[in-house]
Amino acid sequence: MKIAVIGTGYVGLVTGVALSEIGHTVICIDVDPEKVEKLSQGIPTIYEPGLKELIQKNINNGRLFFTSEHRRGLEGADVVYIAVGTPQRRDGSANLSYVEQAAVDIAANITRNVIVVIKSTVPVGTNFHIKELINRNTVNGVHVRIASNPEFLREGSAVHDTFHGDRIVIGTEDGETADILAEINKPFDMPILKTDISSAEMIKYSSNAFLATKISFINEIANLCESLGANVEEVAKGMGFDHRIGPDFLKAGIGYGGSCFPKDTNALVQLAGNADHEFNLLKSVIEVNNNQQLLLIDKILSRFGSVRGKRAAVLGLAFKPNTDDLRESPALVMIPKLVKLGADVIAYDPIAVSNAKKQFSVEIEYTEDLNEALQDADFAVIITDWADVKNIDLSAFAAAMRTPVVFDGRNCYSLDRVRKSEVEYYSIGRPSHTPELTK
The missing domain is CATH 3.40.50.720 (NAD(P)-binding Rossmann-like Domain)
Incomplete structure (x- = not known):
């Protein structure tokens, strides 16, 4: 053919x-x-x-x-x-x-x-x-x-x-x-x-909207877990065993991004409105996701009070690993916010730096070297769960950073692993970790 x-x-x-x-x-x-x-x-x-x-x-x-x-x-x-x-x-x-x-x-x-x-x-x-x-x-x-x-x-x-x-x-x-x-x-x-054609068109939107709903739901559960002292990973694991729910898309984090979920959820809300149907559930999904992208900013300010003059290592620019796509990436929201708050930002990504330079109007440093990003940083913010970020020896944070304080937006590390390190650690929907001695 x-x-x-x-x-x-x-x-x-x-x-x-x-x-x-x-x-x-x-x-x-x-x-x-x-x-x-x-x-x-x-x-x-x-x-x-x-x-x-x-x-x-x-x-x-x-x-x-x-x-x-x-x-x-x-x-x-x-x-x-x-x-x-x-x-x-x-x-x-x-x-x-x-x-x-x-x-x-x-x-x-x-x-x-x-x-x-x-x-x-x-x-x-x-x-x-x-x-x-x-x-x-x-x-x-x-x-x-x-x-x-x-x-x-x-x-x-x-x-x-x-x-x-x-x-x-x-x-x-x-x-x-x-x-x-x-x-x-x-x-x-x-x-x-x-x-039929109309059903095929609707299948695409409905599939993405459902997955986005699942992500926003577990993120709301994660925020509730933090308030109640529970661990969202254990909660998600327990939920996922139920075959009616399943384990996929139950990973808490700082929200979904990319070219599909944000665009398709908004389009479906608009489509519903044109048909005189208020899609209130999906409106809430979008609102939750928008709020989730700024969650780490609140954690950072709660820890430091002010970040003016502090060096921030932002780890990851792409909206997900194995792509150079920044569309709707939380980095697009968080980096300008950190700069506005007075932080000195260095951003790391192994693939997406070239694309990022075309999109950010704020003045920041860029690097494709993870260790360079961490050098003398006052805190690190994990945006994208790249393999080299997930697999890093946690001692590298303590060795390179001025103060090894990590805000993990993707829950990259098990709490058992974190507890054996010298890293002060904040993640999503899980207990934080503050070692007795910080650098």
């Missing part, structure tokens, strides 16, 4: 590469010629474990191509995937301008009937809108069939998730289209759910 993929962000690039890996001929289209040039040379434009190797392999095998010309990319395509961004508007709704532009480009360049698959996360009803937009603007007397095929990829493990997911959702208007898409995806060897 010859497939075109419009968009080479996280979803588009991983989707295109994966489809070429299972045997299809894929050409990825992006409006940025510099990005296309890099990708054509086998150089990924995002950080995702395992992606570079698959790009190079399938370019060499003659199954994967890149272009900035829609006419070339769409020529002869049997199926066209739309995988462009749907960023959040100020009111929380999804901005569909990139999807609509992709539709216009498809209409102007296709010369045969094709199936258009919307991979982007879009509100219910968008597929029909895009189908009508394309068919209204085609210039060659051709028409398209539309399908919803939402993605369920986690940044940092997107390649793995593509080949080891829980399900593939295909929403169509007719059985023939569903069968064609099922055959395309058959080599992934996953359960395939065929449904």
